[in-house]
Amino acid sequence: MSKLLLVDGSSYLFRAFHAMPDLRNKAGEPTGALRGVLNMLAPLKASTGATHAVCVFDAKGKTFRADWYPEYKAHRPPMPEDLAAQIEPIHTCVKAMGWPVIVEAGVEADDVIGTLARQAAARGFEVLISTGDKDMAQLVQPGITLINTMTNETLDREGVIAKFGVPPERIVDYLTLVGDAVDNVPGVEKCGPKTAVKWLTEYDSLDAIVANAASIKGVVGENLRRALDFLPLGRRLVTIVCDVPLAESLDELTWRTPDNAVLAEQFARWEFRSLLKAVQGNADSTTDAPAASAASAAGQSGLFGAEELPVPVERSAAHREAYECLLTWEAFDQWFAKINAAALTAFDTETDSLDPFDARLVGMSFSVTPGEAAYLPLAHRAPGTPDQLPLDEVLARLRPWLEDAGKPKLGQNLKYDMHVLANHGIRLRGVQDDTLLESAAWESDRNHDLDSLASRHTDLATLSYTDICGKGAKAISFADVALENATAYGAEDADVTLRVHHKLSPLIAAEPGLRRVYRDIELPVQEVLWAMERQGVLIDADLLARQSDELGRKLLELEQQAYEAAGQPFNLNSPKQLGEILFERQKLPVVKKTPGGAPSTDEEVLAQLALDYPLPRLLLEYRGFAKLKNTYTDKLPRMVNAQTGRVHTSFSQTGAITGRLASSDPNLQNIPVRTPEGRRIRQAFIAPAGYSIVSADYSQIELRIMAHLSGDERLLQAFAQGEDVHRATAAEVFGIATAEVTSEQRRYAKTINFGLIYGMSAHGLAKSLEIERSAAQSWIDRYFARYPGVARYMEETRALARNKGYVETVFGRRLILPEIKSSNAGRRQGAERAAINAPMQGTAADLVKMAMRRVYDWLGTERLESRLLLQVHDELILEVPAAELDIVRQKLPQLMAGVAELKVPLLAEVGVGANWDEAH
Template identity: 60%
Template sequence: MKTLLLVDGSSYLYRAFHAMPDLRNSANEPVGAIQGVLNMLRRLHKDYPAEYSACVFDAKGKTFRDDLYPEYKANRASMPDDLRVQIEPLYETIRAMGWPLIIEEGVEADDVIGALAKQAEKEGIKTIISTGDKDITQLVNAHITVVNTMRDAFRKTDDVLDVAGVEQKFGVPPTQMIDYLTLVGDTADNVPGVEKVGPKTAIKWLTEYGSLDNIVAHADQIKGVVGENLRKALPWLPTARELITIRCDIGLCEHFDALIAQPPDKAKLLALFDHFEFRSWKRDLDKLADGPADATSGSSPTAPGPQASAPQQLYTPDTRRLYQTVVTEEALDQWLLKLQQAELMCFDTETTSLDAMQARIVGVSFSVTPGEAAYVPLRHDYFDAPTQLSLEGTLSKLKPILENAAIKKVGQNLKYDMHVLANHDIQLRGVAHDTLLESYVFESHKGHGMDELSERHLGIAPIPYEAVAGKGAKQVNFSQVTVEQAAEYAAEDADITLQLHQALYPQVSVSDKLLFIYEKIELPSMLVLQHMERNGVFIDSHMLQRQSNEIGLRLMEIEKQAFELAGQPFNLGSPKQLQEILFGKLGIKPLKKTPSGAPSTDEDVLQELALDYPLPKVILEHRSLAKLKSTYTDKLPKMINPQTGRVHTNYNQAVAITGRLASADPNLQNIPVRTAEGRRIREAFIAPPGAHIVSADYSQIELRIMAHLSQDAGMLRAFANNEDIHRATAAEIFGVERTAVDNEQRRYAKVINFGLIYGMSAFGLAQNLNIERSAAANYIERYFARYPGVRQYMSDTRELAKRQGYVETIFGRRLWVPEINSANVQRRNGAERAAINAPMQGTAADLIKLAMIAVHQWLTAEKLQSKLIMQVHDELVLEVPDQELALVQAQLPILMQGVATLDVPLLAEVGTGNNWESAH
């Protein structure tokens, strides 16, 4: 039997646009959706060879459904400009590849697909429909199959939907899908169903009554609220059903001979790939056979602009699933031999907890070859769980491999696994790669979770954790997951991670700059951070308890003061009550509104109102203290690890586009230092007896980086002469001798220096200094007149960001600004400010990471007892035994200042004390 392959091109197009990175050619034209669609078409022809094929797209303009129901698809946002401009070039390329392309006016792609499929059925031709649209499943029968490539193209289940597959997935057979969708509605197309009727109710009714018509006939017998809702919806249901039904009688004139794939137009493809700058596909054109299946065979194209600077070969995933559950010593020994002989082994743990310091191993998984993996269950302890290998015995066999630095390892977020293994007295060595960090270095503006990476780079949707362990209140510990489910999930994790490395590393290594960031900064930083997290920091819980009690008393006083100012008691934490007091009872004019239209009481509003009214000032103080109490003085003592007596934060490397670390559980980077209460919290971070806290940070690091980047002669001279940069700026702006600059002028200059590198406007500067806007604008103009290199740097950086979609740190970290060409003025302006500041903030992040690595390596090489315990922005915090104090104090500045050579000297300042605050 011959086969017809029909592709829902419109669903491909949107999926590719949202899934692919923001690829652009050197003319800054977006090409990511084009590359994504062509990749998916290639994969389809490879996996589902067919005698006939067509790629079907929606036509522009209205269809009969819009006439039937004007609100049809009214909830959809307008097509993004970056997607719209890719459509015609994509059509041209698909035709040049030899694919028949169909666009029919007045109907949707679904209707065209339905008509062709039914026509093929009459002629004895089998049809495969590739789409992610569930509406198409109404067509499925013995001759028509749906391939859900949009979601799970390479999974064992939810891959090919035949009659049984549709019923298994939706709970009803294909013959009832129209009735099912009519009842539940289609939110994507803005087609309402019956209110409060979801899949379970729809399945129940259809099982009981057999059809929608029969449900309607018995509507008066259906009890409860859903019965009332059904009766209310009766007049609407015929329209909903007509909207959802695919029209297969639209009178297409296509003959199947017209759907035979044609040889690719090599000359046309060459010109198109040249324009898109798909370099590897251009090279492959000479190898093409006479058929469209080969027009995009082999690797994906190299895309230019934001994603690549030189030709590269992208990875084609291995779709095999050769997974083994290891439950015998013989099978384990066979895998251990594979691991010992492998060039690179992927390793993953399944554990009892997300708390890395507390988690214990439930099982381990490995992969050394794409498509092949193993899971070793060790501690699944549910009722009737099968016999498993001994945890202690298995780990004792694994330990020599895991601790062997010559056996190279790759994983996803290996810092977590390093902690877990350390909980079992195993020190993971030989860490060669981490896919989380590869993704972060390559595309920091995207998500870096394994599932998201797999879908984006491999086109594979892995089994989600919730599918095996449940979610919410019903989620179980992994030890309660059945071995069968756990094995498929965990083995797939190892396999996918190995394949992700093979997909991502070539894209990182194509750029020497990105490779430096990855191999010399991020990977070594991960190893240092794991040590730092493990070290933890001592907390004086009694001091925090006293502070908490004092803050509690102060909060009561402030609350009483607020009641007096308001003339009545009220809930200070209630925005609604605060609105009523401020804008109702007190008659204060609102400054802005919330999205719902109510007067805003956010912090910015209260800060502005506090300049003129006492109550907002009191509310702000109450909020600040209440946050300190709940976040730190109350919470920190509860977070002390009972085994170590210390607090252990988690540093996330892959969050900020700039490369800065994010601290969580607890967040040690947001403890306020501008208030006395915030500084007192730092007093509770103490050194143990016989040791001191040492703090070392870079002085005015971002201004020094600005001087280097801008090459402004005035700034370079000031730093070269070790002058006070704020005093030097004040002298330039106010036109006085530096010796004559007073404290107020220096303060103004400091605000201007730091404000401008963060993109502060004249309005923002006026607010900050509480001066007229015209005066602020005058100061800014004087600043740029004295420092013209800074103005030029800002202008050049904005233009560079617009051209390539990112800017770079001095070391080559890519700092993405996705909205730099946004049509929304506010977003575009925000992106421009970010583009100006990001190279400074990002370079500062690179420098402190390099410093952290240098310090850790020195401590290790010298076998010192001193240890890094925190990294907070531009500051390193160490715990130093008294006998090593003088050595560390002398060496720290040398190490930190020596990690890079800029056109201005780096300056690191060191402080010492019994606690963190006194070390400043």
């Protein structure tokens, strides 16, 4: 059977524009809507099996409905400039992908789709309409179905009835009654979906409702009677016209051969690297899919699920022609002479594992001149691999250079390479630059992986790891990669790293603040993080096992209590079953819905419902205990390294634009500490015999930074005099003496202090303190009246962010805010909140990193056995032998407080214990 796929292109482009982040190419041109539309379109042919297809877009200008009703869509704001700029590229790319495209002047896309749908259905076609527009439900009939790719929703006749409460033939009546605010079509005032469904169920049709208008009681009945004169026009406006004359016939709407030349030009123009690779890799293909190449690259997983397409390695690029594979000692010696004499050498390792503690060398690559690079294979084992230079001898010759701090080295994420070499007994020194950290300093809001950097800064189509090794179940180890492919990939890494450095280095050097952040903060702390990761932390596995058993028993108890509260057993981990219990059986109010339209059961919803109902409260408690058990008490013992007997986390310097460190595998920065059970997990982080855990924590660091940045006289005075700043705030806000402040008032003031620096609104404060919004607004107003410098700082910072597109920390870290001018109000307001908070978070992150380096250097200079173990938020955790405990307790707060001079004194507090919980 013939199948016609009708895509509501205008619906797609608006949804993509508002759903995607503010993506741009290097020229600053918006690309998010274009990428989103292509990503949504790419998998449709394969998933629908359509024989015919067309993508329909609205044309510019008014339509015939504006002649019927001048107010039609009159209140709509003009299309955002960033979206308007992407319309033509979207049309060009969609056509080049092989889609027929219709843009019919004077009519709406809905009318074109309706006309084609009815024509096709009359000829026996199966018709699929891909849209998110509810108006299209009126088109559903036998043979015509709606699909929504964003929510995976399919609407046939039964689906329409289930969703709207009325059948497709009554959707026009339904829309006439409720109106359409988007198109400025008024319905009956106060007549919402429930009332419309009720009337249509009782009277069957709009005509019958009108005939019985006099008997419908209440305010809504009066509103109906007032609307009677407009209803005929309203019905006409919301009815899709299904007989508009079209130049295109159904027989013409078949898939076209993709124009790979145009696609390649467009994908290069808009810097869609994975799509460009796919097109280039299929340039000679005779594939009949409209976007077979792009579909594979875009993936099947939704708007944000784009995947890299494996690209044949044989499609080599010209820049790889100067790459050399070092298989003889003569070739090795020539390159060794180059790197030994070079002012800077780009260096990279290839390994058999991504785990830094398990990884062993497979090869190394070097580059000293852009465009020239060498790959040194050491442990490849693919069939037919020629003899390689012996690993031990190569490392013996390279060791002096690798460990020489006077031989400058460049890499991409060299902390990983430091671990790899340490696995072979080599301590890498001489790290002068790292492109990962350069990118994080220069463009904090972008991706910092090497492929992304190459795409942005070199215009090279580089090979990705999956190009070489594949992915998923079919992935191979790099040790099994053929030398030709390994050389192309490995040498390219070194070459591209050098090229990216040559682009970023002068940009950073020209900005004193960024240069300071990169040179004085990020590069120095990289070695500290490597040492902390290498050291690891000792845990008490037996204690965790006991805690896990206790949590397991509590979970069983909570499960039984939940069954009793629900009146039946059910799967507490099933959102579907939970939704049925909460909203269908217990009739709890629906707070919000998932993208698929089901009532949400996420933590925010449960927390709100828990204020009034017992079952959500039990479920929240259950989830909290389950997270502790699954994430920590069960998992941590399994992560103990067999060789060291310790747990080794990984710290990332690029996980947040604020510069805060992130911890992973395991994440030791997010252990919940608000419950006794969460705090007890820290008891399992222990010191070995003869040692103690020492914790040093900055006191109220972000509030101190707020005082420094705002220059508010009252805040500065409070910190200078060593006052309890929350008590002082309470005294100011409540208009009482400091001595009269109660503990409850101090708690309120603390919430206000921290809430405002995170951009909390009156609504958020009211919710947090469980008070009326008017009271919360009154307190905020009084706060700003008492601390005018804070109010001034916030307003000036918002204005600065809007003007520059970024804000800065005290030390010059640039915190880029791409959404600060977004046409989406929610995103723009979020960016404004971030503009206020980011300088404080970022400055705190800078201070902690500077303190880490100072403490690390002091421990080394004094030749102490004490070691830094962890960094969590504003806290440093050390392992200290008994003989050094006094000097560390004395010196540590001095080092941390003296790392920088602000307008207020910095204060670090130290605790000591046998475990982390005791020390903290």
